[in-house]
Amino acid sequence: MQTPPFLRGDLEGVHWLVSVWLRNLEEVEETVQKWAGGLTSEGFWWVPAPQANPIGGLVRHIGGSSYRLLLRGTGQEIPEALRIRPAEEMAPSGRAPEEVLAEFAQNFKQVREGLQALRDEDLMRTVQVGPHQVKAVYVLDHIAAHAQHHAGQVITTRKLWEAKNR
Numbered sequence: 001m002q003t004p005p006f007l008r009g010d011l012e013g014v015h016w017l018v019s020v021w022l023r024n025l026e027e028v029e030e031t032v033q034k035w036a037g038g039l040t041s042e043g044f045w046w047v048p049a050p051q052a053n054p055i056g057g058l059v060r061h062i063g064g065s066s067y068r069l070l071l072r073g074t075g076q077e078i079p080e081a082l083r084i085r086p087a088e089e090m091a092p093s094g095r096a097p098e099e100v101l102a103e104f105a106q107n108f109k110q111v112r113e114g115l116q117a118l119r120d121e122d123l124m125r126t127v128q129v130g131p132h133q134v135k136a137v138y139v140l141d142h143i144a145a146h147a148q149h150h151a152g153q154v155i156t157t158r159k160l161w162e163a164k165n166r
Contacts, residue, residue, distance in 0.1 A: 005030070011116075017123065017137075018115050024144035025066075025115075029108055031151040032059055035158040036101065044100070045092040048160045055157050056100050057090030062150045063107035064089055066143050070114045073139035075127045111143065 005026040010019040036044070036055050044056040053061075064084065071078050093100075123137040 014116050015118055015120065015123070018118050021115055021140065021144045022112060024148060025108065025112065028062065028144070028147040028151045029105075032062065032101070032104060032154060035151075035154045036097070039097055039158070039161070041094065041097060043158075043161045043165075044097040045094060046157075046161055047092060048157055048164075052157070053090040053153065054092050055154050055161075056095070056097060057092060058150050058154050058157070059100050059104050060093075061086055061089045062147050062154075063104035066111045066147050067107040069139055069143045069146065070111045072129050073127060073136045073143070074114060074118075074122065075125065075136070115140070115143075 005023040008023055008026075010016055011022055014022065036059050039055065045054045047054050064082065065086070068078050068082060071082075118140070123135070123140065125136050126133050127136045127139060129139055
């Protein structure tokens with residue numbers, strides 16, 4: 001059995017708090033690979049109930065929102081092409097699951113690289129998020145918390161899909 005990410009310890013050369021976030025994001029990546037991978041397009045975009053989201057939409061949102069939070073937390077503007085409302089991002093699109101999972105992987109690669117470059121002074125800097133000014137550490141911490149929240153929804157939706165199709 002593989003050691004869970006939260007027990008893998010610090011990443012060498014990375015701020016200790018950033019190591020915690022990166023380990024949490026490793027868990028999200030492993031969850032997405034396990035529970036979103038191997039699905040047909042029908043299962044990937046299946047909506048289990050009104051107001052619920054398909055696995056594909058959740059995967060898109062986890063990757064996209066994580067990258068946008070990184071940009072906000074590092075004081076960067078979000079390019080117009082990346083500005084999307086969660087409801088639009090999570091809506092069934094019919095895109096190939098492999099394409100969405102590749103986009104997720106690319107977004108997470110950028111998030112990991114951006115987080116790894118952070119130092120103490122970067123964490124304590126004030127950033128603007130909409131009308132709010134907060135320390136960057138709060139925005140950056142939210143990346144993993146938000147991603148894990150939606151990763152749990154991926155697991156539940158996959159289990160519902162499997163139960164429906166027994």
